[in-house]
Amino acid sequence: METTETHHGHAHSNTGAYITDHVHYQDVEGVIRSEEDHGHHDSDRNKKNFIHTWIFSQDHKIIGKQFLITGIIWAIVGGAFSNIFRMQLGFPDTNMSWIGNVFGDRWVENGHMTNDFYNMLITMHGTILVFFVLTAGLSGTFANILIPLQCGARDMASPFLNMLSYWFFFMASIVMAASFFLPTGAAGVSWVFYPPLSAIRDASLGSKGGADMWLISMSLFIFSSLLGGLNYITTILNLRTKGMSMAKLPLTIWALLITAILGVLSFPVLLGAAILLIFDRTLGTSFYLDKIYIENVGAQPHEGGNPILYQHLFWFLGHPEVYIVIMPAFGMVSEILSVNSRKPIFGYRAMVLSMLAIAALAFFVWAHHMFVTGLNPFVGSVFVFLTLLIAIPSAIKVFNWLTTIWKGNIKYTPAMLFAIGFVSLFISGGLTGIFLGNSSIDIQLHDTYFVVAHFHIVMGIGAFFGMFAGVYHWFPKMYGKFMNRTMGFIHFWLTFAGAYAIFWPMHYQGLAGVPRRYPSHAGYESFNKFGELSEFITIAALVVFAAQLLFVFNFFYSIFRGKICHEQNPWKSNTIEWTTPIKPGHGNWEGEIPTVHRWPYDYGKDGQDFIPQTMPIQPGESAHHV
């Protein structure tokens, strides 16, 4: 039954009955129904069965948690994979025949993992972390949890499509997970899936059935992202509560809006690239393939295509994807820094404009990933210029974050530490981005560990820090409890120090020319001197992974045994998600949705610690104008 709640001030659901404390509804066909026909706010969960409440829920908060928990499971898998291949890189002489017991004997040769297994691990590590964790797990979680709550909406514009968004992600996950059980294993052609390796089944073991399942899984994933993005944009632009102008939106919502716009414009391009690849693989077309000979297989019947075409299409998504991953972290970190510094965010307008500028530039820099493809040097210089322009809005953001916490009354919560850590990582990783944005340097450093270090710090660990900050900060809103602080601090320091211990040395390896994607560097005399450094990196990686298990334990322990949150607004924050009940039901607010009167960053104003957005502007008070 599609319903539209009709009471003034209330948002609605277009599918499925849900909460309300008011009397009349009108379904999409205009039939007016009474309250008895529908579920109620607080009794919603009681009346519906388990399946509809927790599995096929249309409540944005439940869907957000589903994204988060699925993302956590994938993060453990993806992280474990990195530990396994780091073992091989750090301790090449160690016997790893245990891999055969877990994954099958076909992946072990003379006590070492096979090259195909290594390729599979790095491919799935990249795919899982970039798409399933840092896109779905991060953006899917916080967009779902925060957009209706911080905008003042009962739910997403279409709760049904929102639910579908998660279930498409879930199906994508199942397909990807199932691919491990093929005799030829999961895809093993790197997460960027470049042809010809990805386009010819016989090119390698990882190019066979696993690659087909990767493409199917990613198509489902893209559909999930598009459904989600469509909903996020529509909700933010159309279903804000009274008084919530765009200028009064928290920066989290601005960030999630821009993320969603990036997603709906760039993911279809990846889908287009995938369709052409599927045709090449299954129907023998030659979009990405020209005459090619494969050893032990023979000449391939392809002609006229170009593998570089795929790279253009892939990176048209791939570069905005970097910002899809990092942008939600921008927003959450801005919010958390301001709340925990008890100071207004510095330069709200500049923060919004810089995010818009970064998003716009994201679509014009893709070829900086392709400087070594034989790109025309003039075209290369244009992309260098556009790439380096991104440094300007990025620097503005860093300056504003630092200025926000400057002389603030800082509360060192785990969330705040992760937010500060994010700023540190964004600076460190961003600076090396300036190196790589220059074609003259990039040509030297391309495909070395310098690149690995750069993007792991800035978009990998950086985005994870944003995610952790968000989980620690909004955990009381999600579960009505606090996460354990001590475990949070241990988690932070181990992760922060450990992340630098892993990736800082990689810069030196990269500068010395150590190439990425090699299963082992042991056979290369020029790289032998980095053997001990590789051991150190591997040990650091194992420690950091163990620290994440502590986080996972803390997360689930706190859900059941965490300190109960008795305060409606535990962080003394201004945004309106803290005006809901401590554990809001479907529909979020029991009565009217509050009206917003001011921007969300009135901290320390006129001698008051904080002034919620719902507080009307007092006579004689100067309102903040953006």
Added chain:
Amino acid sequence: MVGAMNNERERQIFAQRFGLFIGLATIVMLFVAMTSALIVRQGAGNWVNINLPYQFWISTAIILLSSVTMFISKKAHKQMEVQRFRIFFWATFILGVAFIINQWLGYFALAKSGFYINGINSYQYVYVISMTHLAHVGVGLLILLYTGIKTSVQKFNPNYHHIIGFISVYWHFVDLLWIFLFIFFQLKFF
């Protein structure tokens, strides 16, 4: 009370329409990617010009006609002319099916002329892009079928008009998209 109800309902419908247009934007981006690939390939040289068989011309006429029937159907729904609405709505569905059949006939004609799906590059693009478009028409047809059955077996409901409007927007969109592709295939950029 009734005024507030109408406002809320209009707000909801506006949000849904807004979402629909974002959805269409994603489809536009998909075809931008694929048509850009064709342009890049054409620029690489050794390009064989595309001559579409007459079946694709007929398809174009059919889908144009289906847009006209969709338009009349929507107008009839607004004017609460039930019979007229149903006739033209189902006519749109039938024309949609005819479009799909005719596109397949076009593919057969191409194959008969030796332009197989894995043959000459330029025709590979015709297959992949037009088949992707066909998939979107197929989705439209499923929606038309569902709505057609629903509006035929249920009592006429004037408040269903905005849903007919959404379907109409989508149908005109896939129609325009095909017109664009049809012209695009026959252009030479380099």
